[in-house]
Ligand code: HEC
Ligand code: HEC
């Protein structure tokens with residue numbers, strides 16, 4: 001009997017089937033990437049603020065400690081956003097006539113707080129707490145990036161669940177000595193891997209519990 005399909009069709013149909021599978025896989029991958037992209041998660045987007053406050057200038061240039069402005073980062077869930085009075089400690093004398101600082105002076109006079117736009121914000125059904133992370137050796141840099149090099153604040157991480165879990169599954173890769181919490185751009189130790197394991201033990205971190213749903217969704 002004459003063949004209906006030429007033998008070469010076998011290869012062709014295989015190619016089509018596999019090609020189709022490949023296409024589906026690539027689309028799924030692309031979709032996943034898109035969902036995690038800066039566009040979808042708003043990472044790296046600079047927000048409008050009442051005053052163009054520069055962390056680069058105040059932190060790296062002037063050497064002001066994070067805790068001078070974010071006073072509760074070690075004690076509470078909330079790191080704290082500085083009150084106008086804190087700015088005025090210096091700006092009642094420095095750049096006191098600058099138009100850029102007019103909103104700060106207005107706020108000081110009227111007693112109405114400045115309305116800073118939030119850059120980081122996890123949904124209400126997620127429990128997040130700064131103090132525990134700081135106490136267990138996670139540096140600001142691990143979650144906020146090179147704040148000391150930001151003329152304007154931006155978010156460097158997605159803050160999605162997968163991101164939290166990446167560290168909760170392998171804290172040894174991110175943990176540092178407590179004295180280095182406020183360090184930026186410090187070169188990694190040559191024995192980083194062993195040291196990370198040691199710190200996880202020393203700080204009594206329970207990796208199993210860190211991946212339980214209820215710790216973040218309570
Ligand atoms: C002189 C005061 C001051 C100092 C010092 C300071 N900050 Fe800030 N920080 C601010 C102000 C004001 C804002 C709100 C405006 C903005 O987002 O740019 C802010 C915002 C932030 C935000 C984003 C908050 C949000 O809306 O999600 C992060 C993260 C942050 N600071 C981290 C740090 C870190 C880390 C340090 C130390 C390396 C630091 N800051 C030092 C004043 C300060
Ligand atoms: C410990 C002192 C100090 C505090 C507190 C402080 N500043 Fe400044 N700020 C300075 C100095 C000094 C300069 C000028 C630096 C220069 O000209 O080189 C400056 C410059 C600025 C400028 C000019 C633009 C720039 O970055 O060069 C803005 C805007 C500003 N500060 C906003 C703020 C706000 C808002 C706060 C409160 C959240 C604040 N500062 C708190 C010391 C301070």
Ligand code: HEC
Nearest residue numbers: 066070073078079080120121122128133134138139140143
């Ligand atoms: C484990 C990751 C992580 C670490 C470490 C971390 N932050 Fe945050 N930070 C976040 C998240 C997530 C938010 C958003 C919290 C929310 O929406 O409730 C945030 C928000 C902030 C805010 C806005 C105010 C607030 O509390 O919501 C400031 C300011 C801030 N962080 C400063 C700091 C400073 C300073 C350090 C270092 C001492 C630090 N953070 C360390 C993850 C982290």
Ligand code: HEC
Nearest residue numbers: 127128132136138142164167168171174204205206215216
């Ligand atoms: C870079 C590492 C890192 C990242 C990123 C991180 N965490 Fe954690 N988290 C830790 C470590 C370390 C602990 C302390 C574990 C312990 O005490 O055993 C912790 C503890 C916690 C706890 C337990 C607090 C308590 O009171 O018991 C919660 C809740 C939590 N993290 C939520 C989050 C959420 C939500 C995110 C993402 C928005 C996040 N974490 C991102 C490292 C991280």
Ligand code: HEC
Nearest residue numbers: 122123126159160161164165168210211212213215216217
């Ligand atoms: C380390 C903290 C953490 C743990 C542990 C965690 N989640 Fe989440 N979860 C988050 C964060 C952060 C978000 C918000 C994601 C966003 O804003 O996109 C989230 C969002 C969700 C959502 C909403 C849908 C979505 O994907 O945005 C569901 C459902 C969820 N989590 C279920 C779970 C379940 C089930 C577990 C246990 C297997 C779990 N989570 C463990 C941090 C956590």
